[in-house]
Amino acid sequence: MKKLLSLMLVVAMVVTLCSVTAMADPGYKKDIRIGTLADLTVACRYAGTATVTTQTCNSTFNGLVAIQTDGTAVAELATEWTSNDTATEWTFTLREGVKFHDGSDFTAEDVKFTWDYCSTTSNEGVSQAISGIAYVDEVVVDAPYQVTFKLKAPSADWLNYAAQDILSKTACETMGILEGQKIGTGPYYFDSVETGVSWTIRRFEDYWGEKPVTESITFVVITDASSRALALQSGDIDAMYDGNPSDIVNFIYDPDNYNVFSASNIQVVYAGFNANTEYGSNKIVRQAVAMSVNREDILAVCYEDGLCGTLCDNFISPVAVGYTDVDAYKYDPEGAKALLEENGLGGITLKLYTFAKYIPVAEMLQSNLRDAGINVEIQEWAQTGFTKAIREDNGYDMAINCTSQYGGIITVMIEYLKTGATRSFMNYANPEFDEKLADVLASGTYEEMLAKYADLQQYVAEEVPGVALATANLFCIGSKNFGGVNLNAQAVDVDFSYCYVTE
Numbered sequence: 001m002k003k004l005l006s007l008m009l010v011v012a013m014v015v016t017l018c019s020v021t022a023m024a025d026p027g028y029k030k031d032i033r034i035g036t037l038a039d040l041t042v043a044c045r046y047a048g049t050a051t052v053t054t055q056t057c058n059s060t061f062n063g064l065v066a067i068q069t070d071g072t073a074v075a076e077l078a079t080e081w082t083s084n085d086t087a088t089e090w091t092f093t094l095r096e097g098v099k100f101h102d103g104s105d106f107t108a109e110d111v112k113f114t115w116d117y118c119s120t121t122s123n124e125g126v127s128q129a130i131s132g133i134a135y136v137d138e139v140v141v142d143a144p145y146q147v148t149f150k151l152k153a154p155s156a157d158w159l160n161y162a163a164q165d166i167l168s169k170t171a172c173e174t175m176g177i178l179e180g181q182k183i184g185t186g187p188y189y190f191d192s193v194e195t196g197v198s199w200t201i202r203r204f205e206d207y208w209g210e211k212p213v214t215e216s217i218t219f220v221v222i223t224d225a226s227s228r229a230l231a232l233q234s235g236d237i238d239a240m241y242d243g244n245p246s247d248i249v250n251f252i253y254d255p256d257n258y259n260v261f262s263a264s265n266i267q268v269v270y271a272g273f274n275a276n277t278e279y280g281s282n283k284i285v286r287q288a289v290a291m292s293v294n295r296e297d298i299l300a301v302c303y304e305d306g307l308c309g310t311l312c313d314n315f316i317s318p319v320a321v322g323y324t325d326v327d328a329y330k331y332d333p334e335g336a337k338a339l340l341e342e343n344g345l346g347g348i349t350l351k352l353y354t355f356a357k358y359i360p361v362a363e364m365l366q367s368n369l370r371d372a373g374i375n376v377e378i379q380e381w382a383q384t385g386f387t388k389a390i391r392e393d394n395g396y397d398m399a400i401n402c403t404s405q406y407g408g409i410i411t412v413m414i415e416y417l418k419t420g421a422t423r424s425f426m427n428y429a430n431p432e433f434d435e436k437l438a439d440v441l442a443s444g445t446y447e448e449m450l451a452k453y454a455d456l457q458q459y460v461a462e463e464v465p466g467v468a469l470a471t472a473n474l475f476c477i478g479s480k481n482f483g484g485v486n487l488n489a490q491a492v493d494v495d496f497s498y499c500y501v502t503e
């Protein structure tokens with residue numbers, strides 16, 4: 001017990017440091033190096049949704065607002081905002097004097113351009129349409145520094161969608177979309193990339209807000225988590241994002257040499273079913289799998305007995321706005337085996353795809369399902385572009401990944417479970433679910449939306465299009481002099497903009 005309490009104290013003290021940016025007195029290292037888990041293929045989140053892309057964009061772009069972990073909005077490129085009584089029109093007063101990295105001025109025309117151009121994947125350089133566009137009827141430029149979003153229907157949580165990156169219309173038109181979409185208004189600008197090795201962002205001296213003390217950040221590609229830990233220990237990098245739970249625990253127990261930053265995670269690790277296959281579309285199979293999963297085993301083996309994660313049986317994370325407890329299928333491998341045999345499905349074999357980070361979870365799932373008479377064949381894929389690649393392959397019954405939440409509080413349901421969802425590999429298509437989802441989105445008030453959202457979470461738990469497994473805590477580990485990282489509440493929101501190393 002004393003050991004556990006000491007560990008909790010260490011983590012609590014270090015987490016407190018996470019929100020502290022650099023003070024004026026010490027000297028700072030001009031250039032810092034951060035080990036990261038994958039290569040950067042694009043530098044705009046509308047061109048790709050890889051974690052390394054979104055984390056880079058958190059330093060190179062701004063939205064009209066920024067959404068805090070408690071769901072509240074704070075000003076960024078917009079200084080004020082209002083909605084009409086029916087929440088069908090949202091008007092934003094924009095910040096004046098803001099420069100893009102190419103020197104052009106930020107105005108309402110850039111907001112309209114971003115939302116118009118990124119509304120469809122048929123436009124060059126857009127692989128993921130801007131979240132929330134389905135609700136927008138028109139973006140109107142009222143004045144150079146005022147813009148109004150006219151919605152097709154009331155949206156009680158639409159303000160959350162206003163946090164998305166704003167592109168430079170001038171840069172995209174003069175430089176071409178593939179180069180122009182790298183230009184933002186953030187505290188850093190995208191400088192260079194050496195494919196497979198590293199990429200660098202540099203401080204933007206004309207940034208409108210607080211300027212970082214670090215002049216440049218180089219993200220070093222080290223795909224193997226153990227190798228990232230070794231690089232940190234050798235001093236080759238100043239910090240590392242993510243890591244093997246066993247390495248993270250070792251760093252936690254060495255506070256004299258390392259700062260460990262941790263936060264709860266809004267992203268849920270889940271095993272999703274491919275509704276395009278015979279077994280993935282069969283609810284009996286899905287129920288049996290859900291009954292075969294021992295989350296305690298997964299937590300113990302894959303997340304260091306809960307030091308690096310928490311159990312989760314809901315597609316929505318306990319730290320997410322609008323979360324509610326659900327009555328999920330209970331662990332009952334014998335019952336699962338009987339259910340399958342009663343329906344002529346005993347001894348089936350499921351193909352499971354995932355990437356290196358989740359191989360330990362996949363192997364625990366394989367062991368669990370074996371007890372219910374289900375065979376699992378695991379196939380490892382590259383993490384970068386995982387969802388797109390396996391969708392094209394379409395040879396899997398299940399896959400393991402984690403959710404991400406963009407935009408409104410109902411985004412996970414929209415982006416992963418709605419018929420035609422593009423961010424999901426599950427290919428789930430359920431008219432009843434779509435109808436219930438539409439009813440949630442049509443809520444007249446925020447309170448009504450939350451109540452209906454709770455019912456929808458229970459419906460998903462019963463339909464089990466995927467099996468929620470755990471939430472993995474967010475970690476960034478740095479040298480003793482490293483600080484300033486903002487982990488927020490999910491991997492795609494991790495912000496390195498104000499990182500520093502004192503000298």
